[in-house]
Amino acid sequence: MEKHQVIIIGAGPAGATCAKALHDAGVQALIIEKELLPRHKTCSGVLFGQTQELLLQFFGALPPEDIYCEPKTIHASQIIEWKHEQGFIQYFWEIPKNGHAFPQTYFNAWRNKFDHWLVKQSGAALRENCLFRGFTAEQEQIRVDVFLRGSKILEPGGKGDPNRTIQCDYLVGADGSASAVRRALTPDVWAATPEVIYYQEYCPITDMGTLHEGCWHVFFEKSVGKMLCCVHRKDDYLVPCVGSFRGGDLRACMEAFKGFLGENFKVILGRQERVEGVVIKMWQPDLGRGRVLLAGEAGGFRYLNDEGIDAAMDSGYRCGTAIARALREGSDALEYYRESAEDILRHVQKCAEQMQFLVDKKKEKNHLFSALR
Ligand SMILES: Cc1cc2nc3c(=O)[nH]c(=O)nc-3n(C[C@H](O)[C@H](O)[C@H](O)COP(=O)(O)OP(=O)(O)OC[C@H]3O[C@@H](n4cnc5c(N)ncnc54)[C@H](O)[C@@H]3O)c2cc1C
Known part of the structure; x- marks a missing residue:
């Protein structure tokens, strides 16, 4: 049977950075990713200040020019919240x-290109x-049971069977916000945890109206x-993003949001060319059990307003370092x-x-915080 010291599930920032820590310590890991890379990921793609510091610390460099989109930089003061009475005021994200x-100057990146670059830097298979x-x-x-998505089922159990079992000493769940590793590890918690869903569209810009150029x-x-x-804005697209608790009608929210932008800011958008959506389990941080460790969103690592590339990288690196030390x-x-x-x-x-x-204003209840307790 195929065997590896460490198998990491997920080629996002947590998985790539975990693999990099292992590689730095002389341990070769196998990353298993369900998609073909580069893959899209529902994200605004902003590399916040901490992300930049971690990139320099763990990878020795910021990503190359071709992963960014226009406007390339967003200063913290250009993240602005609109209030009916006041107009726009600064909104603090990080x-x-x-x-x-x-650092207060953030970078606007294409997530598919960023993640692909990161995993290539990791040194992992x-x-x-x-x-x-x-x-x-x-x-x-x-x-570890896996399914090879590209292969044709020829003879179940024989040559060409897409179901495989691979052995390892350590398994890392870095498979994101609805982690299948975490589900297998703690099925009861998985079932009882509330979910938030996000949906965003990539719409060619016809007219940005009175929205501020270069702002979020x-x-x-x-x-x-x-x-x-x-x-x-990401290059020639405006990317509206809406969220809801599970059960909400996100397409209706999106139509309402686009109507709101048209009415209040004279924004005219072309027909969306791509849509993205993601389910997020609002679970407590959990670092794993035994030799199965969780990093990134799978482990519940995310910061304010769901900023999470940095939390994923930081937890991933420490997870990889801990495994390397334990192996040694x-x-x-x-x-x-x-x-x-x-x-x-x-x-x-x-x-x-x-x-x-x-926070549900009516009930004055912070859903995430109560989920954490
Ligand atoms: C709308 C939105 C906007 C955001 N904007 C930002 C932002 O601008 N900046 C920021 O810092 N953070 C942002 N975040 C958060 C950020 O996207 C996540 O925190 C971050 O991607 C988490 O990284 P990760 O490596 O843990 O998981 P992911 O990036 O989700 O990677 C997990 C990987 O695992 C793979 N995978 C999943 N299941 C399996 C399986 N069963 N088998 C094999 N592979 C599997 C997935 O395909 C994926 O490649 C945003 C989140 C949302 C929802």
Whole structure:
């Protein structure tokens, strides 16, 4: 049977950075990714200040020019919230961590290109188009079941069967906001955790109207929905984004949002050319069990307003470092990971308490915070 020391599920920022930490420590990992890369990911694609610092720290460089879109930079002061009475005011997205303030100029990136670049820098082996389906842990070994999406089913159980089992010593769930690894690890928690969904469209710009060039516009607009909605430019597209708790009609929210932008800001958009959507489990941070570790959104690592590339990278790197150390010393990776991730967890908690867009004004209840308790 095929065997690896470490298998990482997910080629996003958490998986790529976990693999990089292992590679730096001389451990080769296999990343398993269900999509073909470069793949799209529902995201505004803003590389915040902390993300830039982590890129320099872990990868030694910022990404090359071809991953960015126009406007390339967004200053913190250009993230603006519109209020009926006041007009636009600055909206604070990234907050200092443990008293450390980050660079205030952010980069506007294409997530598909950024993630692809990151995984290429990781030094890991990558198996694309390969879906993680489940695992069984037996003593020191973990058996990981995958499905090769590209292959044709020829003989079930024989040559050409797309179902495979691969062995490893450590399994890392870096498979994002609705993690199948976390689901397999804690099915009861998975089922009981509330979900938020986001939806965004890439619409060619006909007229930006009175929206401010170079700005990221944020709204809490009752006529659109209960959550934050936002819009910003990526090259020749405006990308409106809306969110809802599970069960909400996101297409109706999107139509309301576009109507609101047209009515109040004279924005004229062409027909959307691409749509993206994602389910986010609002779970508490959980670093894993035994030799199965969780990083990035799978582990519940996200900061204010769902800013998460940095939280994914930081948790991923510490997860990889902990596994490398445990392999070297024959000790407990999860224990090391817990110790080293303490400051990230504190920041996750601080951000959760400030997550104003998940506050239901009527009930004055912060859904994420209550989910965390
Ligand atoms: C609307 C929106 C806008 C956002 N904007 C920003 C922003 O501007 N800046 C920012 O810092 N953060 C932003 N975030 C958050 C950010 O996108 C996430 O926090 C970040 O992508 C998490 O990284 P990750 O590596 O944990 O997971 P992901 O990036 O989701 O990567 C997980 C990978 O696992 C793969 N995968 C999933 N299931 C399986 C499976 N069963 N088998 C194999 N592979 C699998 C997926 O295909 C994916 O490639 C935004 C989030 C949303 C919803």
